[in-house]
Amino acid sequence: xxxxxxxxxSIFQMRGYKFTLQRRTILEIILIxxxxxxxxxxxxxxxxKIISDIGFATIYRTLDxxxxxxxxxxxxxxxxxxxxxxxxxxxxxxHYHLICDICGVITDIHEDFIEIFEEDIISxxxxxxxxxxxxxxxxxxxxxxxxKVRG
Numbered sequence: 564x565x566x567x568x569x570x571x572x573s574i575f576q577m578r579g580y581k582f583t584l585q586r587r588t589i590l591e592i593i594l595i596x597x598x599x600x601x602x603x604x605x606x607x608x609x610x611x612k613i614i615s616d617i618g619f620a621t622i623y624r625t626l627d628x629x630x631x632x633x634x635x636x637x638x639x640x641x642x643x644x645x646x647x648x649x650x651x652x653x654x655x656x657x658h659y660h661l662i663c664d665i666c667g668v669i670t671d672i673h674e675d676f677i678e679i680f681e682e683d684i685i686s687x688x689x690x691x692x693x694x695x696x697x698x699x700x701x702x703x704x705x706x707x708x709x710x711k712v713r714g
Contacts, residue, residue, distance in 0.1 A: 570671055574633075574634070575632070579595075581614065581713075584614070586625050588607060588610055588613050589610055589626070590634065592613075593611045593648070596609070598671065602644045602645065602646050603626055603647070603713050606622055607622045611660060625686065635647050635648065635650055636648060636650045638660065638698070640667075642667070659699070660699065660702065662698055662699070662700050663701065663702055665702055665706040666698055666703075670703065677695060677697060681695070684711055
């Protein structure tokens with residue numbers, strides 16, 4: 564996970580970008596809330612608490628830049644909204660998402676079950692996998708329990 568400010572600053576410098584206060588603040592909001600998978604709108608609301616005059620366009624441009632240089636990744640959970648989290652470059656630290664169809668809660672799972680599948684794809688097809696995204700939709704335990712009670 565990319566979380567070290569000095570490392571991020573050097574990534575920006577190597578690519579010819581400045582690590583401005585606005586960019587640093589946006590990144591800190593994503594880091595603080597990474598288990599929530601915030602949308603651009605939610606990031607904007609949180610950043611405005613710190614930098615009241617920041618524009619929504621700045622948030623979008625910054626998120627696009629962060630994705631371009633590999634600091635963050637977006638995921639879509641079927642609700643028409645991109646959500647963001649810190650990029651995981653280490654295959655052993657990747658995570659996947661369980662999404663409840665009823666309450667919308669997102670649960671991260673840190674299993675490496677996809678790694679075997681990737682190895683099979685590579686050996687059978689020669690395809691070079693750069694990244695992947697796994698989302699499993701269903702009903703969380705809490706909602707399932709509520710359904711049983713009402714049942």
